[in-house]
Amino acid sequence: MQVQSGQLSYRLGLATVGVIFLACISLVIGVYSFSFRDLISGQADVHSSMVLFVSRIPRTVAIVLVGASTSIAGMIMQMLVRNRFVSPSTAGTVESASLGILIITLLVPNASIPLKILFASLVALAGTGLFLLLLRSIPLRSPLIVPLVGIMLGGVISSVTSFFAYRYDLLQSLSIWTNGDFSRILRGRYELLWLSGALTLIAFIIADRFTVAGLGEAFTTNLGLNYGRVLAIGLTIVCIVIAVNVVTVGAIPFLGLIVPNVVSMMLGDNVKRTAPWVAVTGAGFLLACDIAGRTLRFPFEIPIGTVVGVVGSVVFLVLLLRGSARVG
Amino acid sequence: MLASVAKVEAVEGKVARAVPPVIRLVLLALAAIGLITVFMTIEAHGNWDFILPFRGRKILAMVLVGYAIAASTVMFQTITNNRILTPSIMGFDALYMLIQTVVVFFLGAARLSQMNPRFQFGLEVLAMVGFSGTLYWWLFIRVERSVHLLVLVGIIFGVLFGSFTNLLQRMIDPTEFAVLQDAGFASFNSVNRTLLGISGLIIIAVSIVIWRMIHVLDALALGRELSITVGVEYRRTIMIVLALVTILVSVSTALVGPITFFGLLVAHLAYQTVGSHSHRYTIPAAGLFSVIFLVGGQMVLERVFSFNSSLSIMIDFLGGLLFIILVLRGGKK
Numbered sequence: 001m002q003v004q005s006g007q008l009s010y011r012l013g014l015a016t017v018g019v020i021f022l023a024c025i026s027l028v029i030g031v032y033s034f035s036f037r038d039l040i041s042g043q044a045d046v047h048s049s050m051v052l053f054v055s056r057i058p059r060t061v062a063i064v065l066v067g068a069s070t071s072i073a074g075m076i077m078q079m080l081v082r083n084r085f086v087s088p089s090t091a092g093t094v095e096s097a098s099l100g101i102l103i104i105t106l107l108v109p110n111a112s113i114p115l116k117i118l119f120a121s122l123v124a125l126a127g128t129g130l131f132l133l134l135l136r137s138i139p140l141r142s143p144l145i146v147p148l149v150g151i152m153l154g155g156v157i158s159s160v161t162s163f164f165a166y167r168y169d170l171l172q173s174l175s176i177w178t179n180g181d182f183s184r185i186l187r188g189r190y191e192l193l194w195l196s197g198a199l200t201l202i203a204f205i206i207a208d209r210f211t212v213a214g215l216g217e218a219f220t221t222n223l224g225l226n227y228g229r230v231l232a233i234g235l236t237i238v239c240i241v242i243a244v245n246v247v248t249v250g251a252i253p254f255l256g257l258i259v260p261n262v263v264s265m266m267l268g269d270n271v272k273r274t275a276p277w278v279a280v281t282g283a284g285f286l287l288a289c290d291i292a293g294r295t296l297r298f299p300f301e302i303p304i305g306t307v308v309g310v311v312g313s314v315v316f317l318v319l320l321l322r323g324s325a326r327v328g
Numbered sequence: 329m330l331a332s333v334a335k336v337e338a339v340e341g342k343v344a345r346a347v348p349p350v351i352r353l354v355l356l357a358l359a360a361i362g363l364i365t366v367f368m369t370i371e372a373h374g375n376w377d378f379i380l381p382f383r384g385r386k387i388l389a390m391v392l393v394g395y396a397i398a399a400s401t402v403m404f405q406t407i408t409n410n411r412i413l414t415p416s417i418m419g420f421d422a423l424y425m426l427i428q429t430v431v432v433f434f435l436g437a438a439r440l441s442q443m444n445p446r447f448q449f450g451l452e453v454l455a456m457v458g459f460s461g462t463l464y465w466w467l468f469i470r471v472e473r474s475v476h477l478l479v480l481v482g483i484i485f486g487v488l489f490g491s492f493t494n495l496l497q498r499m500i501d502p503t504e505f506a507v508l509q510d511a512g513f514a515s516f517n518s519v520n521r522t523l524l525g526i527s528g529l530i531i532i533a534v535s536i537v538i539w540r541m542i543h544v545l546d547a548l549a550l551g552r553e554l555s556i557t558v559g560v561e562y563r564r565t566i567m568i569v570l571a572l573v574t575i576l577v578s579v580s581t582a583l584v585g586p587i588t589f590f591g592l593l594v595a596h597l598a599y600q601t602v603g604s605h606s607h608r609y610t611i612p613a614a615g616l617f618s619v620i621f622l623v624g625g626q627m628v629l630e631r632v633f634s635f636n637s638s639l640s641i642m643i644d645f646l647g648g649l650l651f652i653i654l655v656l657r658g659g660k661k
Contacts, residue, residue, distance in 0.1 A: 085480075138656050144476035149655055151483055155588075156648035163641045253487070302498045309491030313484050320481055 008273065015280050019064070022287040026060045027052070029291060031299045054187045062190040063182055063290050063304075064283040066245050066252065069196035071282025072203050072275065073238040074256025079214040079271065080234050081135070084264075085147035085320075087257035088242045095154040096127025097239070097246045098177045099161045106168060113192060113247060120243035121236075127157055128235055180252035180305035182290060193248055196241045200279065203237055207271045210234050252286070252305055254312030259285060261319050349604040349613075356601075356616040363623045370631065385524065387623065392527055393580040393587075394594075394618025399538065399611050400576035401591030402598070406549045406607070407569050410475055411599070412654055414591040417479065419486030420460060420577040421586035426489040427455050428582075429496045445522045453530075453578045460574045461567065527579045534572055538611070545569070545607040587640050589647020594618045596650065 032051045074087040081091075088094050100123030104111050111119075131153055135146060158178070165174040203210075213220050213230040220227040245252070259282045260274075267274050286304070289311060293302040364387055372379050401414045415421070431452060432440060440448060467481065538545075544565055547555045556562050580587075598614035599605075625639050 134652070134656070142474060142476045144474065144480050145655060148476055148480055148483075149652055151480075152648050152652050152655070156645055156652070159641050159644040159648060163638060163645070166638050166641060253491075297499050300498075302495060306491055306494045306498065309487060310495055313488035313491060316484050317481060317488065320477060320484065 008267075012276055012280065015277070015284070019280055019284040019287065022284055022291065023060050023064065026063065026287055026291055027056045029294050030056065055185075058187045058190050059182050059185045060287075062185045062193050062249065063286050065190075065193040065197045066180075066249055067255065067283035067286030068279035069193075069200045069241045069282075070245060070252060070255045071259035071278045071285075072200045073241045075260040075271070075275065075278050076203055076210055076234050076238055077256070078260055079210040080231060081132070081146065082214045082216075083143050083146045084261055085144065085257065086150065087254070087260075088238060089251065089253050089255075090147040090154070090257060091131045091150040092127045092153040092157055093124050093131075093239060093242050094246060094251045095157040095161065097121070097124040097243045098174065098251065099123055099127070099157055100243070101177055101247060102161050102165055102170065102174065105170065105173070106164070117192065117240070117243050117247050120247060121240045124239040124243055125235060127153075128239060177246055177250050178305075179303050180250040180308070181303040182249055183301050183303075185249065190248055192244055196244045199237050199241050203234075204275050204279075206233070207275050211271045250303075250305060253309050254316055255282065255286065255308060258312050258315040258319065262315065265319075347603070349602050349606075349609040352602055353609060353612055353616070356613060356620070360616050360619045360623070363620055363627070367623050367627050370627070385521065386626075388524060388528070389583055390622040390626070391619055392524070392531055393583050394622045395615040396531055396576040396580040397587065397591045398594050398598070398614035398618040399535070400573045400580075401595045402607065402611050402614050403538070403545065403569050404573050404591075405595060406545055407566050407573075408478075409549070409551055410478075411596070412475065412479055412592075412651070412658070413482070414589075414595070415573055415577045416586060416588045416591055417486070417651075418464070418482030419489055420574065421581040421588075422486040422489035422493070423460055423463075424452070424456050424578050424581040425586065426493045426496075427452050427459070429493045429500075431455075433496050433500055446526050449523055449526065449582060452582070453575060456578045457571050457574045461570055464570060465567065523582055527583055530575060530579055534575055537568075537572060541565070541568070542607050542611075546605075549605065549607075585640075587643055589651065590618070590621075590643050592654075593643065593647050593650060594621060596654075 030051070032047070070088070077086050077088065077091060077093075078084055097120040100120035101116055103123065104116050104119040108115065131150055134149055134153065138145060138149075162171065162174065165171045209225060209230050212223055212225055213227060213234065217227045220230065260278050263274050263277045263281055267277060286308070289307045290304050293304050293307040296302055367387060368380070368383050397416075401416075404415050404418075405411050405413060431448070435443075463485075467478070544560055547558050547560045548565065548569070549555075550558070552562060594614045594617040595610075597617045598610050602609045602613040604610070622639070625642065629639055629642075
């Protein structure tokens, strides 16, 4: 089922329009209702435009940025480790980032947000590095060992985190980082997410290098690329993106895992071609989950981490059991 | 009695390798009884009327839960022929939590409060046996699948049940939610008292069934083909064992909540120390290790660190490490 590239970019345009449509729906959902027509003709009252610019638009932008960047981060990890089931939430990256936030909160109680992000990124890098070291110590018989070890490593790390959080009465703050929620997003509280967006763009530009690095150290060196450097750049991008996202909205499970997998099932593994699709699908998926979370029990809200947890684990199960004929 | 214990200990010192399993079990039992005695009497300050029933309930819960987790894990590992899988890693207790939440969701807390808690418990266990029996039969037994796939699928099922529970709890009224909230965290300080008696009865009944089929379990450990060769009615037996496992998991989860890696820890300790593969020895040994760990751990946390309900966090940490080691070792072979 080869698709012509012209037809493909046409379809990508269509998908983008779909995402924009979802974004518009996301803008009008909420307890305070207003109409676009009033806004455009300038008849809207002060409250409407305030709600729109302080709360609704930041929220929708944040969802799009987090959805796209987390999915791309997952894609980079899958290429670098050469395993379909690796992602920030199945390699200890997210859990390490939360541990990092906890440590910095304990050491410097009123740390600024950039300092928190820096520290969370460093600990996330260390945790992901530990995961890669663990992987080196096993000859890979089954590709499924990789996510298994990653999930368990994440579990061990997060038990350390909850131990200290319990000891120092921070369990409540911990639950904020571990369960993604966009209801806290307001103007002035999400702008750092643009950093994730910028890093995602960089990842687009150098996507080819990650593909090459995924072919192995010897092959990469043969082609004249510095394997270690590509690996380091890739992991740094992933860890900063995850740290920024966890600090601003909290962890969202499985997003970085299922979106790249679904896209590659439909479009294959040519990264230059699929990367935009991964970003668009990630943003659209997260928007849809957010809309569901906000309407299921209107006017209350179900945190998006919970909604994605349900949908994501079902998709992951389908991916596993469907692919088991091939993999098992 | 004391003289024989001294003799046993002397024997263990001299010929550690050749100690028969029965004696090892006796030693474990003595350690467990010793710990329980210390737990009951430490810093009592003479308030026996209060302390004996108070601590006694805790001990009873720990013994029941410890034994239920240990026995269910060993049996589950036997029927799946795999020493990484445990019921709680496979999402059994997450499923039980989900069923509990679904019951509150559809019946409402008001109607539940009129219902006899024992009847409600029975209803939940029944639903659990039916549902998990079907699901895990389909997952584990019917089709040959790779071990790693099974574990991964089990873990993700656990996540799914957990998120779904969370989702339903968000959709329940806050007042009704309070009914469920306590159930989510494993703690021996908030044991469900009304269920202690009935849980004890259920566990005794299940144990009698286990004891009667203990040799069948040994045969099942040989694997599907060999066990059929030696005359086990494979399908039926597996279903019975799976049902027993499910009942035990329901009981332990209902009493204290989920403790994910505990079964893995105690089952492996039992395999390593008891020196026999016969279930006559491994099940009691794992049960005794559970009691030793729970009572000892709870005591250390309460007396030394002076905090209570983080025992399950410690267990998660140690169990997670053991699991990674087991997977890595298995990969190397």
